[in-house]
Amino acid sequence: MKGIYLVTDEKASLGRPVLSVVSEAVRAGVSCVQLREKNKGTNEFLKEAAALKQLLEPLRIPLIINDRIDIALAVEADGVHIGQSDMPYKTARRLMGIDTIIGLSVETWEDVERAEELDVDYLGVSPIFPTPTKTDTQSPWGIDGLRSIRAFSRHPLVAIGGLGESNLRDVVEAGADVIAVVSAICSAPDPFDASRRLVEMFETVYSREEKRS
Amino acid sequence: MKGIYLVTDEKASLGRPVLSVVSEAVRAGVSCVQLREKNKGTNEFLKEAAALKQLLEPLRIPLIINDRIDIALAVEADGVHIGQSDMPYKTARRLMGIDTIIGLSVETWEDVERAEELDVDYLGVSPIFPTPTKTDTQSPWGIDGLRSIRAFSRHPLVAIGGLGESNLRDVVEAGADVIAVVSAICSAPDPFDASRRLVEMFETVYSREEKRS
Numbered sequence: 001m002k003g004i005y006l007v008t009d010e011k012a013s014l015g016r017p018v019l020s021v022v023s024e025a026v027r028a029g030v031s032c033v034q035l036r037e038k039n040k041g042t043n044e045f046l047k048e049a050a051a052l053k054q055l056l057e058p059l060r061i062p063l064i065i066n067d068r069i070d071i072a073l074a075v076e077a078d079g080v081h082i083g084q085s086d087m088p089y090k091t092a093r094r095l096m097g098i099d100t101i102i103g104l105s106v107e108t109w110e111d112v113e114r115a116e117e118l119d120v121d122y123l124g125v126s127p128i129f130p131t132p133t134k135t136d137t138q139s140p141w142g143i144d145g146l147r148s149i150r151a152f153s154r155h156p157l158v159a160i161g162g163l164g165e166s167n168l169r170d171v172v173e174a175g176a177d178v179i180a181v182v183s184a185i186c187s188a189p190d191p192f193d194a195s196r197r198l199v200e201m202f203e204t205v206y207s208r209e210e211k212r213s
Numbered sequence: 214m215k216g217i218y219l220v221t222d223e224k225a226s227l228g229r230p231v232l233s234v235v236s237e238a239v240r241a242g243v244s245c246v247q248l249r250e251k252n253k254g255t256n257e258f259l260k261e262a263a264a265l266k267q268l269l270e271p272l273r274i275p276l277i278i279n280d281r282i283d284i285a286l287a288v289e290a291d292g293v294h295i296g297q298s299d300m301p302y303k304t305a306r307r308l309m310g311i312d313t314i315i316g317l318s319v320e321t322w323e324d325v326e327r328a329e330e331l332d333v334d335y336l337g338v339s340p341i342f343p344t345p346t347k348t349d350t351q352s353p354w355g356i357d358g359l360r361s362i363r364a365f366s367r368h369p370l371v372a373i374g375g376l377g378e379s380n381l382r383d384v385v386e387a388g389a390d391v392i393a394v395v396s397a398i399c400s401a402p403d404p405f406d407a408s409r410r411l412v413e414m415f416e417t418v419y420s421r422e423e424k425r426s
Contacts, residue, residue, distance in 0.1 A: 041298045041299070042280055042281075042298065042299040042300050043297075043298045043299055043300065043301070044298070046300060046301075046304070067255055068255075068283060069283035069286075069287075070281060070282035070283035070286075070300065070308065073282075073283075073308050074282075074300060074304045074308060084256075085254045085255065085256045085257070086254070086255045086256055087255050087256065087259060087283065087287060088256070088259075091259070091287045095283065095286050095287060
Protein backbone atom coordinates (compact mmCIF):
# COMPACT_ATOMS: atom_id res chain seq x y z
CA MET A 1 0.00 0.00 0.00
CA LYS A 2 1.50 3.30 -1.10
CA GLY A 3 0.73 6.51 -2.92
CA ILE A 4 -1.82 9.30 -2.67
CA TYR A 5 -5.14 8.49 -0.97
CA LEU A 6 -8.01 10.85 -1.65
CA VAL A 7 -10.55 11.35 1.13
CA THR A 8 -13.67 13.05 -0.21
CA ASP A 9 -15.31 16.09 1.31
CA GLU A 10 -18.28 17.44 -0.58
CA LYS A 11 -18.31 20.69 1.39
CA ALA A 12 -14.66 21.38 0.61
CA SER A 13 -15.14 20.71 -3.12
CA LEU A 14 -16.07 24.26 -4.19
CA GLY A 15 -19.50 23.17 -5.39
CA ARG A 16 -18.17 20.44 -7.68
CA PRO A 17 -19.75 17.00 -7.34
CA VAL A 18 -17.68 14.45 -5.42
CA LEU A 19 -17.82 12.12 -8.41
CA SER A 20 -16.15 14.66 -10.70
CA VAL A 21 -13.37 15.45 -8.21
CA VAL A 22 -12.70 11.72 -7.73
CA SER A 23 -12.77 11.15 -11.46
CA GLU A 24 -10.09 13.81 -12.04
CA ALA A 25 -7.98 12.55 -9.16
CA VAL A 26 -7.90 8.94 -10.31
CA ARG A 27 -7.16 9.99 -13.89
CA ALA A 28 -4.09 11.69 -12.40
CA GLY A 29 -2.89 8.56 -10.60
CA VAL A 30 -4.37 8.63 -7.09
CA SER A 31 -4.11 5.10 -5.59
CA CYS A 32 -7.11 4.86 -3.29
CA VAL A 33 -10.36 6.73 -2.57
CA GLN A 34 -12.25 7.04 0.70
CA LEU A 35 -15.84 8.23 0.57
CA ARG A 36 -16.53 10.25 3.70
CA GLU A 37 -20.06 11.55 4.21
CA LYS A 38 -21.04 12.82 7.60
CA ASN A 39 -24.21 14.67 6.70
CA LYS A 40 -26.05 12.58 4.12
CA GLY A 41 -28.91 10.19 4.76
CA THR A 42 -28.36 6.50 4.09
CA ASN A 43 -29.93 6.43 0.66
CA GLU A 44 -28.01 9.43 -0.67
CA PHE A 45 -24.77 8.06 0.78
CA LEU A 46 -25.50 4.72 -0.87
CA LYS A 47 -26.08 6.30 -4.28
CA GLU A 48 -22.82 8.22 -4.06
CA ALA A 49 -20.99 5.05 -3.02
CA ALA A 50 -22.53 3.07 -5.89
CA ALA A 51 -21.47 5.74 -8.39
CA LEU A 52 -17.89 5.73 -7.08
CA LYS A 53 -17.81 1.94 -7.13
CA GLN A 54 -18.81 1.96 -10.79
CA LEU A 55 -16.06 4.48 -11.58
CA LEU A 56 -13.29 2.83 -9.56
CA GLU A 57 -13.82 -0.90 -9.99
CA PRO A 58 -12.74 -1.09 -13.66
CA LEU A 59 -9.65 0.95 -12.76
CA ARG A 60 -8.84 -1.44 -9.87
CA ILE A 61 -8.63 1.48 -7.47
CA PRO A 62 -9.87 0.53 -3.99
CA LEU A 63 -13.00 2.24 -2.69
CA ILE A 64 -13.00 2.64 1.08
CA ILE A 65 -16.13 3.78 2.92
CA ASN A 66 -15.77 5.91 6.02
CA ASP A 67 -17.48 4.49 9.13
CA ARG A 68 -20.60 2.99 7.52
CA ILE A 69 -20.25 -0.78 7.17
CA ASP A 70 -23.83 -1.06 5.90
CA ILE A 71 -22.95 1.15 2.93
CA ALA A 72 -19.71 -0.76 2.32
CA LEU A 73 -21.55 -4.10 2.32
CA ALA A 74 -24.36 -2.78 0.13
CA VAL A 75 -22.04 -1.63 -2.67
CA GLU A 76 -19.37 -4.28 -2.07
CA ALA A 77 -16.73 -1.66 -1.42
CA ASP A 78 -13.14 -2.79 -0.98
CA GLY A 79 -13.04 -1.73 2.62
CA VAL A 80 -13.95 0.62 5.44
CA HIS A 81 -12.10 3.21 7.40
CA ILE A 82 -13.03 3.37 11.05
CA GLY A 83 -12.24 5.93 13.72
CA GLN A 84 -12.06 5.39 17.44
CA SER A 85 -15.73 6.39 17.83
CA ASP A 86 -16.95 4.11 15.02
CA MET A 87 -17.56 0.35 15.08
CA PRO A 88 -14.89 -1.49 17.11
CA TYR A 89 -12.33 -3.17 14.84
CA LYS A 90 -13.24 -6.75 15.70
CA THR A 91 -16.94 -6.20 15.02
CA ALA A 92 -16.08 -4.44 11.77
CA ARG A 93 -13.88 -7.36 10.69
CA ARG A 94 -16.57 -9.90 11.52
CA LEU A 95 -19.12 -8.02 9.41
CA MET A 96 -16.80 -7.13 6.53
CA GLY A 97 -15.02 -10.47 6.18
CA ILE A 98 -11.33 -11.26 5.95
CA ASP A 99 -10.73 -10.19 2.35
CA THR A 100 -11.51 -6.53 2.83
CA ILE A 101 -9.39 -3.55 3.76
CA ILE A 102 -9.96 -2.13 7.23
CA GLY A 103 -8.10 1.01 8.19
CA LEU A 104 -8.16 2.38 11.72
CA SER A 105 -7.48 5.95 12.84
CA VAL A 106 -5.08 6.39 15.73
CA GLU A 107 -5.21 9.64 17.64
CA THR A 108 -3.39 8.72 20.84
CA TRP A 109 -0.44 6.54 21.77
CA GLU A 110 -2.86 4.13 23.49
CA ASP A 111 -4.66 3.73 20.15
CA VAL A 112 -1.35 2.86 18.50
CA GLU A 113 -0.49 0.27 21.14
CA ARG A 114 -3.91 -1.36 21.03
CA ALA A 115 -3.84 -1.49 17.22
CA GLU A 116 -0.63 -3.52 17.34
CA GLU A 117 -2.66 -6.57 18.40
CA LEU A 118 -5.20 -6.11 15.59
CA ASP A 119 -4.87 -7.25 12.00
CA VAL A 120 -5.80 -3.87 10.60
CA ASP A 121 -4.67 -3.20 7.04
CA TYR A 122 -3.33 0.24 7.85
CA LEU A 123 -3.24 2.85 10.57
CA GLY A 124 -4.60 6.28 9.76
CA VAL A 125 -2.23 8.57 11.65
CA SER A 126 -4.57 11.46 12.31
CA PRO A 127 -4.04 14.36 12.25
CA ILE A 128 -0.41 14.99 11.36
CA PHE A 129 -0.97 18.77 11.27
CA PRO A 130 -3.90 20.89 12.44
CA THR A 131 -6.69 20.90 9.87
CA PRO A 132 -9.98 22.71 9.42
CA THR A 133 -11.72 19.72 7.72
CA LYS A 134 -11.82 17.55 10.80
CA THR A 135 -12.33 19.17 14.16
CA ASP A 136 -13.20 16.25 16.45
CA THR A 137 -9.65 14.96 16.74
CA GLN A 138 -6.91 14.95 19.35
CA SER A 139 -3.85 17.18 19.12
CA PRO A 140 -1.71 16.71 16.00
CA TRP A 141 0.99 14.03 15.87
CA GLY A 142 3.48 16.19 14.00
CA ILE A 143 6.44 14.76 12.13
CA ASP A 144 8.05 13.48 15.33
CA GLY A 145 4.90 11.64 16.39
CA LEU A 146 4.68 9.97 12.99
CA ARG A 147 8.33 8.94 13.22
CA SER A 148 7.70 7.37 16.66
CA ILE A 149 4.74 5.40 15.34
CA ARG A 150 6.82 4.22 12.39
CA ALA A 151 9.50 2.94 14.77
CA PHE A 152 6.93 1.14 16.92
CA SER A 153 4.24 -0.22 14.63
CA ARG A 154 4.17 -3.19 12.27
CA HIS A 155 1.29 -1.67 10.22
CA PRO A 156 1.37 0.37 7.01
CA LEU A 157 0.89 4.03 7.88
CA VAL A 158 -1.51 6.37 6.12
CA ALA A 159 -0.76 9.93 7.20
CA ILE A 160 -3.62 12.42 7.14
CA GLY A 161 -4.34 15.95 8.28
CA GLY A 162 -3.09 19.17 6.74
CA LEU A 163 -1.02 17.37 4.09
CA GLY A 164 -0.10 18.72 0.66
CA GLU A 165 2.82 19.60 -1.60
CA SER A 166 4.51 21.74 1.04
CA ASN A 167 5.00 18.93 3.56
CA LEU A 168 4.71 15.67 1.57
CA ARG A 169 8.44 15.10 1.50
CA ASP A 170 8.85 15.42 5.28
CA VAL A 171 5.93 13.10 5.93
CA VAL A 172 7.17 10.39 3.58
CA GLU A 173 10.68 10.68 5.02
CA ALA A 174 9.20 10.25 8.51
CA GLY A 175 7.76 6.91 7.45
CA ALA A 176 4.32 7.33 5.87
CA ASP A 177 3.51 4.75 3.20
CA VAL A 178 0.48 6.65 2.02
CA ILE A 179 -0.38 10.34 2.00
CA ALA A 180 -4.09 10.96 2.50
CA VAL A 181 -5.39 14.34 1.41
CA VAL A 182 -8.71 16.14 1.53
CA SER A 183 -8.46 19.87 0.73
CA ALA A 184 -5.21 19.57 -1.26
CA ILE A 185 -7.26 17.87 -3.99
CA CYS A 186 -10.94 18.62 -3.21
CA SER A 187 -10.39 22.36 -2.86
CA ALA A 188 -7.74 22.71 -5.57
CA PRO A 189 -8.56 25.01 -8.51
CA ASP A 190 -7.79 22.02 -10.76
CA PRO A 191 -8.08 18.64 -8.97
CA PHE A 192 -6.37 16.83 -11.85
CA ASP A 193 -3.29 19.07 -11.79
CA ALA A 194 -3.12 19.03 -8.00
CA SER A 195 -3.36 15.23 -7.92
CA ARG A 196 -0.76 14.87 -10.66
CA ARG A 197 1.75 17.00 -8.79
CA LEU A 198 1.17 15.09 -5.53
CA VAL A 199 1.47 11.71 -7.24
CA GLU A 200 4.72 12.65 -9.00
CA MET A 201 6.19 14.15 -5.87
CA PHE A 202 5.24 11.05 -3.87
CA GLU A 203 6.83 8.72 -6.40
CA THR A 204 10.08 10.66 -6.42
CA VAL A 205 10.41 10.88 -2.65
CA TYR A 206 9.15 7.36 -1.89
CA SER A 207 11.44 5.60 -4.36
CA ARG A 208 14.40 7.47 -2.90
CA GLU A 209 13.30 6.35 0.59
CA GLU A 210 13.03 2.75 -0.62
CA LYS A 211 16.57 2.82 -1.99
CA ARG A 212 17.81 4.23 1.29
CA SER A 213 16.23 1.50 3.44
CA MET B 214 -47.78 -8.89 14.90
CA LYS B 215 -49.89 -6.78 17.23
CA GLY B 216 -49.72 -4.58 20.28
CA ILE B 217 -47.85 -1.48 21.37
CA TYR B 218 -44.53 -0.75 19.66
CA LEU B 219 -42.19 1.65 21.43
CA VAL B 220 -39.95 3.83 19.26
CA THR B 221 -37.22 5.41 21.35
CA ASP B 222 -36.35 9.09 21.37
CA GLU B 223 -33.65 10.10 23.80
CA LYS B 224 -34.41 13.81 23.41
CA ALA B 225 -38.08 13.28 24.24
CA SER B 226 -37.30 11.19 27.34
CA LEU B 227 -37.09 14.06 29.86
CA GLY B 228 -33.46 13.32 30.67
CA ARG B 229 -34.08 9.65 31.49
CA PRO B 230 -31.79 7.12 29.79
CA VAL B 231 -33.37 5.27 26.84
CA LEU B 232 -32.59 1.97 28.56
CA SER B 233 -34.65 2.86 31.62
CA VAL B 234 -37.65 4.02 29.58
CA VAL B 235 -37.52 0.82 27.52
CA SER B 236 -37.14 -1.27 30.64
CA GLU B 237 -40.31 0.24 32.18
CA ALA B 238 -42.24 -0.09 28.93
CA VAL B 239 -41.48 -3.77 28.42
CA ARG B 240 -42.26 -4.55 32.05
CA ALA B 241 -45.70 -3.07 31.29
CA GLY B 242 -46.26 -5.30 28.26
CA VAL B 243 -45.01 -3.42 25.19
CA SER B 244 -44.58 -5.93 22.32
CA CYS B 245 -41.71 -4.51 20.29
CA VAL B 246 -38.98 -1.85 20.60
CA GLN B 247 -37.35 0.21 17.90
CA LEU B 248 -34.10 1.99 18.70
CA ARG B 249 -34.01 5.25 16.78
CA GLU B 250 -30.88 7.37 17.05
CA LYS B 251 -30.35 10.15 14.60
CA ASN B 252 -27.60 12.06 16.37
CA LYS B 253 -25.24 9.52 17.89
CA GLY B 254 -21.98 8.32 16.42
CA THR B 255 -21.68 4.68 15.41
CA ASN B 256 -19.96 3.47 18.55
CA GLU B 257 -22.43 5.12 20.95
CA PHE B 258 -25.37 3.85 18.89
CA LEU B 259 -23.85 0.38 18.97
CA LYS B 260 -23.46 0.42 22.75
CA GLU B 261 -27.07 1.49 23.22
CA ALA B 262 -28.22 -1.24 20.83
CA ALA B 263 -26.16 -3.87 22.64
CA ALA B 264 -27.64 -2.83 25.99
CA LEU B 265 -31.20 -3.05 24.63
CA LYS B 266 -30.45 -6.44 23.05
CA GLN B 267 -29.31 -7.75 26.41
CA LEU B 268 -32.49 -6.48 28.06
CA LEU B 269 -34.95 -7.64 25.40
CA GLU B 270 -33.61 -10.99 24.21
CA PRO B 271 -34.44 -12.97 27.40
CA LEU B 272 -37.93 -11.46 27.28
CA ARG B 273 -38.36 -12.49 23.63
CA ILE B 274 -39.30 -8.94 22.69
CA PRO B 275 -38.05 -8.02 19.22
CA LEU B 276 -35.42 -5.28 18.93
CA ILE B 277 -35.69 -3.31 15.70
CA ILE B 278 -32.96 -0.85 14.68
CA ASN B 279 -33.93 2.27 12.79
CA ASP B 280 -32.11 2.72 9.47
CA ARG B 281 -28.67 1.39 10.43
CA ILE B 282 -28.18 -2.13 9.11
CA ASP B 283 -24.56 -2.15 10.31
CA ILE B 284 -25.75 -1.68 13.89
CA ALA B 285 -28.48 -4.32 13.46
CA LEU B 286 -25.95 -6.84 12.11
CA ALA B 287 -23.40 -6.03 14.79
CA VAL B 288 -25.76 -6.73 17.71
CA GLU B 289 -27.84 -9.36 15.90
CA ALA B 290 -31.01 -7.34 16.29
CA ASP B 291 -34.28 -8.93 15.23
CA GLY B 292 -34.77 -6.47 12.43
CA VAL B 293 -34.53 -3.01 10.95
CA HIS B 294 -36.99 -0.29 10.21
CA ILE B 295 -36.29 1.61 7.02
CA GLY B 296 -37.74 4.82 5.68
CA GLN B 297 -37.99 5.94 2.08
CA SER B 298 -34.65 7.76 2.35
CA ASP B 299 -32.82 4.83 3.95
CA MET B 300 -31.43 1.68 2.33
CA PRO B 301 -33.73 0.35 -0.43
CA TYR B 302 -35.76 -2.65 0.76
CA LYS B 303 -34.13 -5.23 -1.50
CA THR B 304 -30.62 -4.23 -0.46
CA ALA B 305 -31.69 -4.27 3.18
CA ARG B 306 -33.15 -7.76 2.80
CA ARG B 307 -30.01 -9.05 1.09
CA LEU B 308 -27.82 -7.76 3.93
CA MET B 309 -30.16 -8.72 6.79
CA GLY B 310 -31.15 -12.19 5.59
CA ILE B 311 -34.58 -13.77 5.27
CA ASP B 312 -35.21 -14.53 8.95
CA THR B 313 -35.24 -10.92 10.12
CA ILE B 314 -38.00 -8.36 10.45
CA ILE B 315 -37.92 -5.51 7.95
CA GLY B 316 -40.47 -2.74 8.35
CA LEU B 317 -40.87 -0.02 5.74
CA SER B 318 -42.35 3.45 6.24
CA VAL B 319 -44.93 4.55 3.70
CA GLU B 320 -45.58 8.25 3.38
CA THR B 321 -47.32 8.45 0.00
CA TRP B 322 -49.76 6.29 -1.93
CA GLU B 323 -46.96 5.42 -4.38
CA ASP B 324 -44.95 4.03 -1.46
CA VAL B 325 -47.93 1.85 -0.50
CA GLU B 326 -48.33 0.52 -4.04
CA ARG B 327 -44.64 -0.22 -4.45
CA ALA B 328 -44.52 -1.99 -1.08
CA GLU B 329 -47.22 -4.41 -2.22
CA GLU B 330 -44.63 -6.19 -4.38
CA LEU B 331 -42.12 -6.45 -1.54
CA ASP B 332 -42.00 -9.05 1.22
CA VAL B 333 -41.76 -6.49 3.97
CA ASP B 334 -42.84 -7.68 7.42
CA TYR B 335 -44.93 -4.60 8.08
CA LEU B 336 -45.71 -1.16 6.75
CA GLY B 337 -45.08 1.80 9.02
CA VAL B 338 -47.98 4.12 8.17
CA SER B 339 -46.35 7.43 8.94
CA PRO B 340 -47.48 9.84 10.21
CA ILE B 341 -51.12 9.25 11.09
CA PHE B 342 -51.38 12.63 12.80
CA PRO B 343 -49.02 15.62 12.82
CA THR B 344 -46.20 15.13 15.28
CA PRO B 345 -43.35 17.21 16.64
CA THR B 346 -40.95 14.25 16.99
CA LYS B 347 -40.50 13.68 13.26
CA THR B 348 -40.54 16.67 10.97
CA ASP B 349 -39.15 15.28 7.72
CA THR B 350 -42.35 13.50 6.71
CA GLN B 351 -45.14 14.04 4.21
CA SER B 352 -48.62 15.24 5.21
CA PRO B 353 -50.43 13.00 7.71
CA TRP B 354 -52.50 10.03 6.53
CA GLY B 355 -55.30 10.59 9.02
CA ILE B 356 -57.78 7.87 9.95
CA ASP B 357 -59.23 7.79 6.43
CA GLY B 358 -55.81 7.30 4.87
CA LEU B 359 -55.07 4.44 7.22
CA ARG B 360 -58.42 2.84 6.38
CA SER B 361 -57.64 3.07 2.63
CA ILE B 362 -54.26 1.42 3.12
CA ARG B 363 -55.89 -1.34 5.19
CA ALA B 364 -58.36 -2.01 2.35
CA PHE B 365 -55.57 -2.12 -0.23
CA SER B 366 -52.52 -3.73 1.40
CA ARG B 367 -51.70 -7.31 2.27
CA HIS B 368 -49.13 -6.26 4.90
CA PRO B 369 -49.50 -5.85 8.66
CA LEU B 370 -49.86 -2.16 9.47
CA VAL B 371 -47.94 -0.34 12.18
CA ALA B 372 -49.50 3.08 12.69
CA ILE B 373 -47.23 5.87 13.95
CA GLY B 374 -47.36 9.61 14.48
CA GLY B 375 -49.20 11.49 17.19
CA LEU B 376 -50.69 8.34 18.71
CA GLY B 377 -51.72 7.86 22.32
CA GLU B 378 -54.63 7.04 24.59
CA SER B 379 -56.87 9.67 23.03
CA ASN B 380 -56.89 8.17 19.54
CA LEU B 381 -55.78 4.55 19.96
CA ARG B 382 -59.32 3.19 19.60
CA ASP B 383 -59.95 5.02 16.29
CA VAL B 384 -56.63 3.89 14.86
CA VAL B 385 -57.15 0.23 15.76
CA GLU B 386 -60.70 0.34 14.42
CA ALA B 387 -59.34 1.80 11.16
CA GLY B 388 -57.17 -1.28 10.74
CA ALA B 389 -53.84 -0.86 12.53
CA ASP B 390 -52.36 -4.10 13.86
CA VAL B 391 -49.76 -2.29 15.90
CA ILE B 392 -49.69 1.12 17.54
CA ALA B 393 -46.25 2.69 17.54
CA VAL B 394 -45.65 5.46 20.02
CA VAL B 395 -42.82 7.80 20.85
CA SER B 396 -43.81 10.67 23.15
CA ALA B 397 -46.81 8.86 24.68
CA ILE B 398 -44.33 6.64 26.51
CA CYS B 399 -40.94 8.42 26.31
CA SER B 400 -42.30 11.75 27.57
CA ALA B 401 -44.82 10.31 30.03
CA PRO B 402 -44.36 11.25 33.71
CA ASP B 403 -44.38 7.50 34.41
CA PRO B 404 -43.46 5.36 31.38
CA PHE B 405 -44.59 2.17 33.11
CA ASP B 406 -48.09 3.49 33.86
CA ALA B 407 -48.43 5.05 30.42
CA SER B 408 -47.38 1.80 28.74
CA ARG B 409 -49.68 -0.25 30.91
CA ARG B 410 -52.71 1.88 30.01
CA LEU B 411 -51.88 1.73 26.29
CA VAL B 412 -51.35 -2.04 26.37
CA GLU B 413 -54.64 -2.66 28.19
CA MET B 414 -56.57 -0.32 25.93
CA PHE B 415 -55.06 -1.97 22.85
CA GLU B 416 -55.98 -5.44 24.06
CA THR B 417 -59.59 -4.44 24.75
CA VAL B 418 -60.11 -2.71 21.41
CA TYR B 419 -58.17 -5.20 19.30
CA SER B 420 -59.89 -8.29 20.67
CA ARG B 421 -63.26 -6.66 20.01
CA GLU B 422 -62.13 -5.94 16.43
CA GLU B 423 -61.01 -9.55 16.01
CA LYS B 424 -64.42 -10.85 17.11
CA ARG B 425 -66.08 -8.48 14.71
CA SER B 426 -64.06 -9.63 11.67
